[in-house]
Amino acid sequence: MVNRIPVVNWFKDDPQDPRLIGKQCKNCGTYYFPAVKFCRNPKCMSDELVDVELSNKGKLWSHSTNFYQPPEPFVAEPFLDSEGNFKGYTVCIVTLEKEQMSIAGQLASGYTHEQIKTGMDMELVIEPLWTDEEGEHTEWKWKPVL
Numbered sequence: 001m002v003n004r005i006p007v008v009n010w011f012k013d014d015p016q017d018p019r020l021i022g023k024q025c026k027n028c029g030t031y032y033f034p035a036v037k038f039c040r041n042p043k044c045m046s047d048e049l050v051d052v053e054l055s056n057k058g059k060l061w062s063h064s065t066n067f068y069q070p071p072e073p074f075v076a077e078p079f080l081d082s083e084g085n086f087k088g089y090t091v092c093i094v095t096l097e098k099e100q101m102s103i104a105g106q107l108a109s110g111y112t113h114e115q116i117k118t119g120m121d122m123e124l125v126i127e128p129l130w131t132d133e134e135g136e137h138t139e140w141k142w143k144p145v146l
Contacts, residue, residue, distance in 0.1 A: 003135025004128075010034050011126060011140045012053060018126045019053035020103065020140060026050055031099040055096040056124035058103075060144075065090045065113040075130045075137075092142040094122045108143035121145035 004013055010033070012019040022033035027046035030039055033054060038047040067088040069076055081087045090107035107116065108125050116122075125143045128136035 002131075005135050005137050007129060007137050007139045008034075011124075013126045013138060015126070017056065018124045018140065019056055020124065022052055022054045022099075023049040024052045031101050033101065033103055054101075054103075055098045057145075058094040058096040058122055060092055060116055060118055060120050060122050060142075061095045061102050062093045062118060063090055063107070063113060063116055078128075078130055090116075092116065092122065094142050106139070106141045108141040111144060115146070116144050 006013060010021055012021060020033055021035070022031055023035040024031050025039040025041065025044060025046050026048040028039060028041050028044040030041045030044065031052070031054065032040070032049070035051070036049065039045055039049065065088055069079070069086045076086060079087055079089050090113045091104055092107050093102050093104050095102045107113065109127055121144070122142045123145055125141050126138050127141050129139045130137050
């Protein structure tokens, strides 16, 4: 069995029901991701927030494909073609169904920017960003519902 290591602890790594973990204000109901220490709603400002599992489905609000290689500590290996050239990656911004908040994340493996269109249905997946001797270092990504 491969050891799965979350890059950040902001998601539940469940293949059947992956979820981002955010906060919700108990006073006004505002959702936050990533988590915050107090409500940023200027009409509330409560410090009573609870952990919540956020929706794992939403609509693609926007996307951008980046063809530049970010500086270290970025791990380029997953984004190199067979000849070692940087092939780029797509970032998706998805508006969650229930919470109506937008969350950015990479486009899931096996999909290209040509396959996605603004307004289409997307769902959350947890995938490896890179693999090394410790195991698979995982992160959330967005997958189109085709």
